[in-house]
Amino acid sequence: EVGASTNFIKQIVAADIEKGVHKEVVTRFPPEPNGFLHIGHAKSICLNFGLPQAFGGRCHLRFDDTNPTKEEQRYIDAIEEDVRWLGFDWGEHLYHASDYFEQLFEWAVLLIKRGYAYVDDSTNEEMRAMRGDITKPGQDSPYRNRSVEENLDLFMRMKAGEFDEGKCVLRAKIDMASGNMNMRDPAIYRILKQSHPRTGDKWCVYPMYDFAHGQSDSVEKITHSICTLEFELHRPLYDWLQEKLDIFRVRQIEFARLNMTYMMTSKRKLLALVQEGRVSGWDDPRMSTLSGVRRRGYPPAAIRNFCEKIGVAKRDNLIHIEQLENCVREEMHVTCERRNAVLVPLKLVITNFPEGLVEEVDAPNHPEDPDTGTRKLSFARELYIERDDFMEQPSARFFRLAPGREVRLKCAYWIKATDVIKDGNTGEIVAVHCTYDPQTKGGEAPPDGRKVKGTLHWVSAHDAKKAEFRLYDRLFAKPDPEEDVPEGGDWRDNLNPESLKVVHGLTEPSLATAKPGDAFQFERVGFFAADPDTATAGMPVFNRTVTLLADKGM
Ligand code: ATP
Ligand code: MG
Ligand code: MG
Incomplete structure (x- = not known):
């Protein structure tokens, strides 16, 4: 039993x-x-x-x-x-x-x-x-x-x-x-x-x-x-x-009570955070409250698994927050469908793709669970990729898009960057011109045996939808915010000033109807859940629940 x-x-x-x-x-x-x-x-x-x-x-x-x-x-x-x-x-x-x-x-x-x-x-x-x-x-x-x-x-x-x-x-x-x-x-x-x-x-x-x-x-x-x-x-x-x-x-x-790194578990101090306006409320997605982690997107099953895994001790101990984050990743990896979202967009123009043409490609909803089926993404001449996925002068270990380099657009085609278009005044890159290889449909390798090192996610300019992304990091900058206090200060001095970064980007069209609580893996970006603010913000608002890999901050 x-x-x-x-x-x-x-x-x-x-x-x-x-x-x-x-x-x-x-x-x-x-x-x-x-x-x-x-x-x-x-x-x-x-x-x-x-x-x-x-x-x-x-x-x-x-x-x-x-x-x-x-x-x-x-x-x-x-x-x-x-x-x-x-x-x-x-x-x-x-x-x-x-x-x-x-x-x-x-x-x-x-x-x-x-x-x-x-x-x-x-x-x-x-x-x-x-x-x-x-x-x-x-x-x-x-x-x-x-x-x-x-x-x-x-x-x-x-x-x-x-x-x-x-x-x-x-x-x-x-x-x-x-x-x-x-x-x-x-x-x-x-x-x-x-x-x-x-x-x-x-x-x-x-x-x-x-x-x-x-x-x-x-x-x-x-x-x-x-x-x-x-x-x-x-x-x-x-x-x-x-x-x-x-x-x-x-x-x-x-x-032994549960003590965790980076997480405050004193009701009195959590109340102070709320009353002093240092967070948006008890359910701020950075809070260690259950309503906070719920809003952030932590699935309840992940918390139950975590509690089972850490066991019950007779002596006080400290549990690392990474253990909880890993349980969240494991659960969301299984339960969340994949979608494309581009947080900081960079425009691509596929110069050899006919203007006005829209081609459908199939993308699996969950590569490890074929029962979830596929969805159609529309590929067209103007696309967006993540700004970080292009470098004009690539460093040695950068395998993504760069001038003259070929990469795969996930589930679509292989493309090669041909020209960098810059703003005449600021010098800022406003678009990258590319060509695509029609023989690589679905992202398949071409018959001539060419290889690519990078695969990028993307959205199409004509049907992408605007979205807000709230990139949460840990609320405290120190593992033990209550003990490791600076001379003459208190635990408030350990708040992480970069615990929230908001960006506005684009998603594939299906996400326009996301409802609060809906959770996804945005390909290559992280696990996200739609915030209740989605109902009033005029566009979906997605909270980053957890990054894809441990120890990868924003
Ligand atoms: P605080 O000290 O922050 O006010 P509390 O323990 O007084 O918290 P209660 O509402 O009395 O809060 O807690 C309800 C139950 O939850 C109690 O049985 C308590 O032992 C348990 N509990 C509270 N905090 C923890 C914790 N960090 N780990 C495990 N159990 C806890
Ligand atoms: Mg108490
Ligand atoms: Mg009590």
Whole structure:
């Protein structure tokens, strides 16, 4: 059942199923709706939704909406869209931690009644000082030994709104001498006079993350609660709360979060990029958000394959962005049809091709997948090729078009450059005159055994359509933008000033009707996907998703 690719979490789950600890696996993906999902979240989504796919069971989507100060409905909507886009479905299992506010409050009351929680009136600074540090035991708060009755009374008054924010908190009564700082009487409820997107003004006390999370897992009878490594030291608290409340026990398992070169995976910094206008929005195609990579053209299957390939580690590591880009290339190589697009056009005039004549040539849509068929391209006297594909004085390793040299126009004819036409004032090359060999139709070699070294893509002047090309590069110029910061600067100084270059060029006619999201391999140029702006720009707008070859920038 586990399959060829396994990881330590799959092994734990497999063993639990085999031993009959659980009949099926129940996981959850618990985003906080305070921003958009990024590539790191994709790893967690693939892992959590992948387990029930392998072993039977289900994965819940649970919004961890316990902090009303930062959460918004539009984030909830975007998260749902992104999880679906990635190919996963929570079915009816959509939950909100805020659905459990009543239950969580009752459990807090139960903890007080059992002598495991107390209301502390100390200030934040006092509590911090008493908690101490790892080198020595902390100090008990003067409020630690309040009676159950007094604690119950105070907690009810907190709930009733009698106290200002920060006046007091409810703390779990655990062990002020613990070697684990999370066990030194952590706060579990605080006063926040904030209305909540779902519960309105019903509450002015809200559970802290550590109190809400494990108890929500328990309510939903999650079998395996998978979270990132920074929660390893919270596990004793997670277990302690479920034990003292005597509720359904969930096993927490930690794994290493995904860290990638050139990609930011901190929601706070992604939000800063948006708010400061350094990108066009959460879905800017340079962003590491799922909506960003979607707009750029990354296929969801490529992201799923990537998450499978990188596996699940127990220690922090750094994954190179090239691994993700290669997964995108591999997927698009298979799924995208070929088309011709000329980004920076140079006019060719085929002087021995009759004026007004248009000849059709066949071009395969996908050379490795004959089922995709062919399309007709029209060849005529005036064509465009890529400006970079011609050099008046070719360097030694330049095998493309040059004066007196013959090259193949893909699927069409062999042509030879005869004259270079320049602007009389600027000296700029405005056209190249060529001749074609009628014996080379379809790009076939002529009977006399001549050879060419270069094959170029092209479009016909009479039917080419205008298009905008957005050539994206990495958003950051350094592999580790958060750490490798210049003296006196911050991560913003590592933004790549050349991360977007816009050019206007030409495509074969069929692309005029491209719809947002349609993706192609432009022959010899790269993989591109039509941007949503296509609908309003008056011409198709294509985002470069990834170059054809690794490490080939613009
Ligand atoms: P941030 O620290 O940027 O605010 P977060 O982890 O707090 O991110 P959540 O919305 O709480 O964001 O994350 C939802 C789930 O996704 C959590 O279970 C978390 O462990 C997981 N997750 C977040 N970032 C990563 C990452 N880089 N790699 C793997 N999993 C991640
Ligand atoms: Mg967070
Ligand atoms: Mg979180």
